[in-house]
Amino acid sequence: MSSSDFTSGVIEMGHGSGGRSSARLIEQLFLRHFDNELLQAGNDFARFEVPAGRMVISTDSHVITPLFFPGGDIGSLSVHGTINDVAMSGAKPLYLSAGFILEEGFLLADLERIVISMAKASRDAGVPVVTGDTKVVERGKGDGVFINTTGIGIVPEGIDIAGDRARAGDAVILSGHIGDHGVAILSSREGLTFNTTIASDSAPLHTLIAGMVALCPEIRCLRDPTRGGLATTLNELARQSGVGISIDESAIPIRTEVKGACELLGLDPLYIANEGKLVAIVPADAAENIVAVMRRHPLGGDAAIIGNVVTDAHQIVVMETAFGGQRVVDWLAGEQLPRIC
Amino acid sequence: MKYVDEFRDGLTARLIAEQIRQEASGQREYRLMEFCGGHTHAIFRFGIHDLMPENLKFIHGPGCPVCVLPAGRIESMIRLVEQENLILCTYADLMRVPAGRSTHKGDSLQKARARGADIRMIYSATDALNIAQANPERQVIFFAIGFETTTPPTAAILKIAKAMELKNFSVYCNHVKTPPAMAHILASGEARIDGILGPSHVSTIIGSEAYAECCHTYHTPLVIAGFEPLDVLASTLMLVRQINEGRAEVENQYTRAVSKHGNEKACALITETLEQRALFEWRGLGELPDSAMQIRPEYAGFDAEKRFSIDHITADDIKGCICPAVLRGVSKPDACKLFGTACTPEDPKGACMVSSEGACAAYYSFGRFR
Numbered sequence A: 001m002s003s004s005d006f007t008s009g010v011i012e013m014g015h016g017s018g019g020r021s022s023a024r025l026i027e028q029l030f031l032r033h034f035d036n037e038l039l040q041a042g043n044d045f046a047r048f049e050v051p052a053g054r055m056v057i058s059t060d061s062h063v064i065t066p067l068f069f070p071g072g073d074i075g076s077l078s079v080h081g082t083i084n085d086v087a088m089s090g091a092k093p094l095y096l097s098a099g100f101i102l103e104e105g106f107l108l109a110d111l112e113r114i115v116i117s118m119a120k121a122s123r124d125a126g127v128p129v130v131t132g133d134t135k136v137v138e139r140g141k142g143d144g145v146f147i148n149t150t151g152i153g154i155v156p157e158g159i160d161i162a163g164d165r166a167r168a169g170d171a172v173i174l175s176g177h178i179g180d181h182g183v184a185i186l187s188s189r190e191g192l193t194f195n196t197t198i199a200s201d202s203a204p205l206h207t208l209i210a211g212m213v214a215l216c217p218e219i220r221c222l223r224d225p226t227r228g229g230l231a232t233t234l235n236e237l238a239r240q241s242g243v244g245i246s247i248d249e250s251a252i253p254i255r256t257e258v259k260g261a262c263e264l265l266g267l268d269p270l271y272i273a274n275e276g277k278l279v280a281i282v283p284a285d286a287a288e289n290i291v292a293v294m295r296r297h298p299l300g301g302d303a304a305i306i307g308n309v310v311t312d313a314h315q316i317v318v319m320e321t322a323f324g325g326q327r328v329v330d331w332l333a334g335e336q337l338p339r340i341c
Numbered sequence B: 001m002k003y004v005d006e007f008r009d010g011l012t013a014r015l016i017a018e019q020i021r022q023e024a025s026g027q028r029e030y031r032l033m034e035f036c037g038g039h040t041h042a043i044f045r046f047g048i049h050d051l052m053p054e055n056l057k058f059i060h061g062p063g064c065p066v067c068v069l070p071a072g073r074i075e076s077m078i079r080l081v082e083q084e085n086l087i088l089c090t091y092a093d094l095m096r097v098p099a100g101r102s103t104h105k106g107d108s109l110q111k112a113r114a115r116g117a118d119i120r121m122i123y124s125a126t127d128a129l130n131i132a133q134a135n136p137e138r139q140v141i142f143f144a145i146g147f148e149t150t151t152p153p154t155a156a157i158l159k160i161a162k163a164m165e166l167k168n169f170s171v172y173c174n175h176v177k178t179p180p181a182m183a184h185i186l187a188s189g190e191a192r193i194d195g196i197l198g199p200s201h202v203s204t205i206i207g208s209e210a211y212a213e214c215c216h217t218y219h220t221p222l223v224i225a226g227f228e229p230l231d232v233l234a235s236t237l238m239l240v241r242q243i244n245e246g247r248a249e250v251e252n253q254y255t256r257a258v259s260k261h262g263n264e265k266a267c268a269l270i271t272e273t274l275e276q277r278a279l280f281e282w283r284g285l286g287e288l289p290d291s292a293m294q295i296r297p298e299y300a301g302f303d304a305e306k307r308f309s310i311d312h313i314t315a316d317d318i319k320g321c322i323c324p325a326v327l328r329g330v331s332k333p334d335a336c337k338l339f340g341t342a343c344t345p346e347d348p349k350g351a352c353m354v355s356s357e358g359a360c361a362a363y364y365s366f367g368r369f370r
Helices: A020-034 A074-087 A108-125 A180-187 A206-215 A229-241 A256-265 A284-295 B010-023 B037-045 B071-083 B092-096 B109-114 B125-134 B151-164 B178-188 B201-206 B208-217 B229-245 B264-273 B297-302 B323-327 B359-367
Strands: A054-062 A092-103 A129-137 A145-155 A171-174 A221-223 A244-248 A279-282 A304-310 A317-320 A326-328 B030-036 B056-063 B087-091 B119-122 B140-146 B169-175 B195-198 B222-224 B250-252 B274-282 B286-295
Touching (some): A020 A129, A054 A074, A074 A092, A074 A145, A074 A206, A108 A145, A180 A256, A206 A284, A229 A279, A229 A317, A279 A284, A284 A304, A326 B359, B010 B229, B030 B037, B030 B229, B071 B169, B087 B092, B092 B109, B109 B119, B119 B125, B125 B169, B151 B264, B151 B274, B151 B297, B178 B208, B201 B208
Parallel strands (some): B030 B195, B195 B222
Antiparallel strands (some): A054 A145, A171 A304, A221 A279, A317 A326, B274 B286
């Protein structure tokens, strides 16, 4: 089989035809980089044994502009995003699937870069990609590459984590600085030229969660504040659990650079996306110990208790501002748009 | 964060607030209009209301650039962009502002874009120029809006476009002026106003002196205030003092950025490319004389209104929407029947619900549970 040109070649319709060039792409790109036994079996499925117990499954499609950004790319993001979605149930993620929709004309060199990054993210996390699919759409009908990943995992015995379990009196924990991912993406977007040293926080949180769950199996809720940011996640949890949430602005870690970029653009860091952070709602008496465990993990070094759950029929999130006032932290309306002046 | 945290210090805020409570302790009411949406936003975001005495009221003014743009001018652009194969560039906030009711119900630039119109959100006026250079075969229009703050960049790109002899670029100029709108509100006497928190960014361009005539004529004190919460508090105290002493002067709290005569270079650039428009329609305020800018005849080749013979459309606002009264300081947002029900930030019916600087959006996001 002749080799694909990963230096100057581009995706052609034939790469998705199921014929020889499809096979070549799979062989020389996906199998090579994602290399594992289940994938090498060459079936349209991955077959594996599962232990008895409860499993979780989660899927996420990734469409991001730009494809490469400080701190990551669509490949690593698609691995981390799904691992995190699975892990937010307290589960240990086991396997991933990956579906690629490629646009005709997309550079093979870029695709290879993305696949290498994806493979590294999956290897580092210990969660292999065991089945996949590739389709090619005509030029103009895609945006370079879209990636869907699905993950499955197994929930340890005795763990019952869900968004409706927050109770008045519980503590709210945040695992670290907010806003890094969203600002990194904005700064690298065409048409918005500002320089920043901020990199995306994209990271897999399952080992951080494993430590938290081992210490405190009674953790009520876990959620990663991705799109819509911390504010949206807190509002979702408040609504699902039928409670109010009170947070303290001065306790929320935000980098100066992120604050600065947000000030400049008229954005609110509470609504900016994160890809490597989590919010945990936990019994108040366990909160300090959980934070201590989190701080010993590289992805939880800045973990902090940022507030608590309160009784509130209106299910509102309220923030005590550092300034000394109170502010309602509402759902995000539409997309956050930069202000004019 | 340096240069920001200093102006958000909670302890200093409480001290100034205490001083305001002491000095505004009499029987009278203090009705202060914050002209700018930026101030409205700060008042809500930082909970400044909570620190004020009962007898001091903030009245929200019309200084939100997207809020005062009449629906007809958005309607004109939607029609044009859908008829011609052109590229329309605009600042983000404007994308969601409701247009009129004439063609598509509840239309906006964002909805037109979803229907296939090539409308691009830009962050800087120069981006529009870059887009024009990158697409020489297509006409590119920059939908220029805003008060004096955003006028100099428009003036600058007109000058550059002329120097570059760009054939496919033009500007739809909707720039408006602050002092005439202020004078109109004070002259109408519809809303009783005892003092004005003056614009911060606008004043960096036009200078503090620009408000002197207005203050004098209507015997109303004005303090130019920065956008940070301590700026707002300090300026409020300065206004209370002027009112107590019966003075009506222009005072400048925002001295770190605003001078008496403003940015003379920027003003010269504006004068070189733009001239006063005889009459301009404002949402809420109606047609005001000498209150807006248009492109000078020397730059007519870059004037979208001339190039595309754009007629003025009068589009009706949504029935029941009281944005006009809110913009004049006559009504509060929650007095509107649509507020929070038919009109929300997700689905705004009136312009004041769109931008975070709009009074309705500020009420909705920060204040509706009070």
